[in-house]
Amino acid sequence: MARLTGDAPAVGHAQGRAQKSAARREAILAAALDEFSARGFAAARLDDVAERAGVAKGTIYLHFQDKEALFQELVRTRLGPLVTALEQLGASDLPIRTVLTGFADMFVQEIYATRRRDLARLVITEGARFPAIAEFYYREVVERAIAALRALVERAIARGELRHDALARFPQLIAAPGVVAILWAGLFERFAPLDVAAMLRAHIDLLLSEGRAR
Amino acid sequence: MARLTGDAPAVGHAQGRAQKSAARREAILAAALDEFSARGFAAARLDDVAERAGVAKGTIYLHFQDKEALFQELVRTRLGPLVTALEQLGASDLPIRTVLTGFADMFVQEIYATRRRDLARLVITEGARFPAIAEFYYREVVERAIAALRALVERAIARGELRHDALARFPQLIAAPGVVAILWAGLFERFAPLDVAAMLRAHIDLLLSEGRAR
Amino acid sequence: MARLTGDAPAVGHAQGRAQKSAARREAILAAALDEFSARGFAAARLDDVAERAGVAKGTIYLHFQDKEALFQELVRTRLGPLVTALEQLGASDLPIRTVLTGFADMFVQEIYATRRRDLARLVITEGARFPAIAEFYYREVVERAIAALRALVERAIARGELRHDALARFPQLIAAPGVVAILWAGLFERFAPLDVAAMLRAHIDLLLSEGRAR
Amino acid sequence: MARLTGDAPAVGHAQGRAQKSAARREAILAAALDEFSARGFAAARLDDVAERAGVAKGTIYLHFQDKEALFQELVRTRLGPLVTALEQLGASDLPIRTVLTGFADMFVQEIYATRRRDLARLVITEGARFPAIAEFYYREVVERAIAALRALVERAIARGELRHDALARFPQLIAAPGVVAILWAGLFERFAPLDVAAMLRAHIDLLLSEGRAR
DNA sequence: GATGAATGAGGGTTCATTCAT
DNA sequence: TATGAATGAACCCTCATTCAT
Numbered sequence: 001m002a003r004l005t006g007d008a009p010a011v012g013h014a015q016g017r018a019q020k021s022a023a024r025r026e027a028i029l030a031a032a033l034d035e036f037s038a039r040g041f042a043a044a045r046l047d048d049v050a051e052r053a054g055v056a057k058g059t060i061y062l063h064f065q066d067k068e069a070l071f072q073e074l075v076r077t078r079l080g081p082l083v084t085a086l087e088q089l090g091a092s093d094l095p096i097r098t099v100l101t102g103f104a105d106m107f108v109q110e111i112y113a114t115r116r117r118d119l120a121r122l123v124i125t126e127g128a129r130f131p132a133i134a135e136f137y138y139r140e141v142v143e144r145a146i147a148a149l150r151a152l153v154e155r156a157i158a159r160g161e162l163r164h165d166a167l168a169r170f171p172q173l174i175a176a177p178g179v180v181a182i183l184w185a186g187l188f189e190r191f192a193p194l195d196v197a198a199m200l201r202a203h204i205d206l207l208l209s210e211g212r213a214r
Numbered sequence: 215m216a217r218l219t220g221d222a223p224a225v226g227h228a229q230g231r232a233q234k235s236a237a238r239r240e241a242i243l244a245a246a247l248d249e250f251s252a253r254g255f256a257a258a259r260l261d262d263v264a265e266r267a268g269v270a271k272g273t274i275y276l277h278f279q280d281k282e283a284l285f286q287e288l289v290r291t292r293l294g295p296l297v298t299a300l301e302q303l304g305a306s307d308l309p310i311r312t313v314l315t316g317f318a319d320m321f322v323q324e325i326y327a328t329r330r331r332d333l334a335r336l337v338i339t340e341g342a343r344f345p346a347i348a349e350f351y352y353r354e355v356v357e358r359a360i361a362a363l364r365a366l367v368e369r370a371i372a373r374g375e376l377r378h379d380a381l382a383r384f385p386q387l388i389a390a391p392g393v394v395a396i397l398w399a400g401l402f403e404r405f406a407p408l409d410v411a412a413m414l415r416a417h418i419d420l421l422l423s424e425g426r427a428r
Numbered sequence: 429m430a431r432l433t434g435d436a437p438a439v440g441h442a443q444g445r446a447q448k449s450a451a452r453r454e455a456i457l458a459a460a461l462d463e464f465s466a467r468g469f470a471a472a473r474l475d476d477v478a479e480r481a482g483v484a485k486g487t488i489y490l491h492f493q494d495k496e497a498l499f500q501e502l503v504r505t506r507l508g509p510l511v512t513a514l515e516q517l518g519a520s521d522l523p524i525r526t527v528l529t530g531f532a533d534m535f536v537q538e539i540y541a542t543r544r545r546d547l548a549r550l551v552i553t554e555g556a557r558f559p560a561i562a563e564f565y566y567r568e569v570v571e572r573a574i575a576a577l578r579a580l581v582e583r584a585i586a587r588g589e590l591r592h593d594a595l596a597r598f599p600q601l602i603a604a605p606g607v608v609a610i611l612w613a614g615l616f617e618r619f620a621p622l623d624v625a626a627m628l629r630a631h632i633d634l635l636l637s638e639g640r641a642r
Numbered sequence: 643m644a645r646l647t648g649d650a651p652a653v654g655h656a657q658g659r660a661q662k663s664a665a666r667r668e669a670i671l672a673a674a675l676d677e678f679s680a681r682g683f684a685a686a687r688l689d690d691v692a693e694r695a696g697v698a699k700g701t702i703y704l705h706f707q708d709k710e711a712l713f714q715e716l717v718r719t720r721l722g723p724l725v726t727a728l729e730q731l732g733a734s735d736l737p738i739r740t741v742l743t744g745f746a747d748m749f750v751q752e753i754y755a756t757r758r759r760d761l762a763r764l765v766i767t768e769g770a771r772f773p774a775i776a777e778f779y780y781r782e783v784v785e786r787a788i789a790a791l792r793a794l795v796e797r798a799i800a801r802g803e804l805r806h807d808a809l810a811r812f813p814q815l816i817a818a819p820g821v822v823a824i825l826w827a828g829l830f831e832r833f834a835p836l837d838v839a840a841m842l843r844a845h846i847d848l849l850l851s852e853g854r855a856r
Numbered sequence: 857g858a859t860g861a862a863t864g865a866g867g868g869t870t871c872a873t874t875c876a877t
Numbered sequence: 878t879a880t881g882a883a884t885g886a887a888c889c890c891t892c893a894t895t896c897a898t
Contacts, residue, residue, distance in 0.1 A: 468682075468768075470685045549770075555829045566833045567833075570830060592851070594848050595844075600819065600826070601841065615766070616780050619780045619781075620780075627814065634849060637805075637806070
């Protein structure tokens with residue numbers, strides 16, 4: 001069964017069966033993300049997913065083996081593509097400040113401002129209970145992201161843009177504010193909104209400038 | 215497995231009713247932390263909590279109104295005390311590097327190496343579904359921690375220990391690696407262990423030294 | 429596994445529509461027998477029947493009204509023909525021992541060693557839940573078989589081949605070991621294989637010879 | 643948990659918890675036999691079992707692991723005890739006609755006229771799908787019954803009560819009419835009632851007297 | 857006719873909560 | 878106060894049947 005048709009399905013009553021099927025599959029994934037985000041994986045009800053997607057309950061099982069497979073597929077199809085973009089950006093020869101600023105912009109626009117933010121939070125909050133998801137996410141996202149960041153940092157050090165190797169040893173320190181931003185949105189936004197773009201800029205400044213007075 | 219009974223009442227045949235009751239309450243809380251950590255709030259079963267605590271299922275309801283109240287009480291009694299220590303440390307007049315290093319040590323020893331790490335992860339992973347818990351945590355932990363960190367940073371700026379105000383505007387940047395450490399342990403430890411103490415030291419170095427070459 | 433297609437239409441590209449349709453119908457019946465035998469009527473899935481028959485699920489409904497009608501048709505088309513042969517054998521004037529031995533041979537070769545054994549077991553095991561099937565089976569098989577056996581026994585008594593009328597009053601006693609053989613195969617074969625042909629010969633000996641010493 | 647209390651539970655409002663629990667367990671077993679007999683194992687609904695037993699659906703799961711375990715327990719507790727009686731009868735030194743007549747009476751009174759008839763039919767009709775049940779039934783009932791019958795027949799031969807060894811080689815031939823009687827009741831009773839006691843007497847006559855004229 | 861995606865009622869099982877003992 | 882058997886609502890998943898293509 002072709003899942004990613006590539007060609008955008010024709011819109012309207014002229015859709016073929018394959019297009020309709022793919023559209024339903026997408027609707028189910030979108031609805032599942034909504035429900036999983038709102039209630040958590042365990043508490044989300046497939047009844048609600050089906051209703052939100054506008055399909056019957058049984059239809060979900062035509063596209064996904066079970067509830068867990070639905071979650072996995074969500075992660076796989078939504079988060080996989082991201083890393084490629086990140087790797088390309090990281091492979092460039094631009095100054096590190098430019099690259100990090102690009103990362104921050106991409107994070108804000110492609111993750112933080114989109115449904116991917118909820119999905120990322122889901123991975124963070126549910127991943128421990130789903131070894132397959134944690135592993136996929138580690139192999140496909142985290143590991144590659146860390147490698148790309150490390151290479152970037154090492155190039156910057158070689159060029160003299162950075163003085164010490166803390167970021168090369170722990171590239172997690174570069175990404176940590178992104179993680180915090182995602183969690184903050186879900187937990188504390190209503191108490192204290194966070195200007196994420198500004199925080200990331202401040203973070204880049206910190207990483208790249210002298211933090212201590214003479 | 216050693217149960218974290220906190221200040222558990224002395225065990226023995228000489229306990230009064232009140233002591234016994236308090237001990238049971240503590241046992242239930244400890245068992246609940248185990249089960250919630252292992253399976254998540256929704257999937258944890260009170261049957262298992264009761265068995266682990268060595269009490270009957272009904273006994274849980276003598277001490278806590280329902281499953282959610284049990285979770286709230288866990289957060290309230292276990293995380294509240296921490297912040298006081300943090301505030302005291304933050305209020306000192308020591309050099310900021312000394313204070314941050316103290317924070318890091320305290321984090322590693324009092325949180326990361328203890329059951330509180332699991333509890334903190336629970337708050338992070340389940341908080342969005344429990345507004346009361348998110349609010350308690352924000353008011354009692356996050357807000358106070360942020361205020362303490364901000365005061366600390368501002369004193370450091372005033373003293374000339376820090377050059378710019380990024381950390382004063384976003385004290386989250388100081389704590390972000392701690393959050394990442396807690397999550398990493400649950401998600402990716404088996405793929406790539408993380409030397410948390412080293413990462414926190416590296417982070418402090420970054421925050422406090424010149425990051426960029428001349 | 430050889431599908432019992434009975435008088436299946438010739439296979440080949442020259443088949444007309446009618447032949448193809450009849451072939452599909454036969455394939456469905458054969459597949460249904462496989463699945464019903466293996467899992468029982470209630471637990472058998474039409475999905476599996478369709479797959480085994482090499483047709484789409486919907487096609488089953490072009491040939492049979494519903495799952496139950498499929499079962500009925502199976503019994504009707506597969507077991508009906510048998511009795512005619514049995515009646516002919518029973519109507520002969522040969523000595524009763526010859527006729528009973530003929531029955532036994534026919535049972536072993538035409539039922540016990542074929543798919544009809546499974547079908548007979550299905551009737552026995554599922555018949556109680558399908559009044560229409562029980563009735564068809566009674567009218568078309570059991571009643572006629574009993575009548576034929578009774579006539580046979582009465583002729584034998586009239587000729588002096590048999591002394592008392594037990595078998596005339598209860599022809600079931602003649603057939604009982606056949607029933608046991610069919611059930612034994614499904615239930616206990618793996619614990620204790622049964623030599624059915626030998627058992628039937630022994631049974632005929634018992635029925636026709638002196639059982640008690642003087 | 644003690645299941646077979648031995649002591650008959652006190653009747654009335656003074657029953658203890660254990661008695662009440664045992665009574666519920668029995669009620670569930672009785673209700674399950676009703677429903678399984680009426681609809682077959684697969685089609686029987688635990689909802690109906692619970693309602694018939696006067697308990698909530700969940701209560702079934704306090705006493706039995708799942709639907710299949712309920713069926714197994716039914717067979718185990720209801721059919722196990724029977725064989726002991728049969729073995730004792732078979733071990734006697736009475737004339738074989740007396741013993742077989744005793745078997746027939748016991749069969750009619752203790753099985754055919756009771757709920758055990760339905761249970762026996764269930765084993766016959768569902769056993770093939772439940773290997774554990776078929777095995778239990780073979781080991782605990784069939785194997786022992788066959789051994790007892792064979793010993794009985796061999797004693798009769800040694801004493802000169804029987805002339806040939808057909809029944810020693812295939813003791814199934816002794817029991818076959820009982821199997822047929824059980825099945826007939828479920829399948830054809832409404833078309834042609836069967837006088838089972840008379841049939842069994844006729845069968846014994848056949849086995850023990852001369853079947854063929856001089 | 858043939859297909860197979862879609863439907864949705866139905867049922868086994870779980871588990872938070874209650875309450876008689 | 879403590880127990881744990883009982884409850885019953887809730888939910889995942891299956892599968893006979895339908896129908897647009």
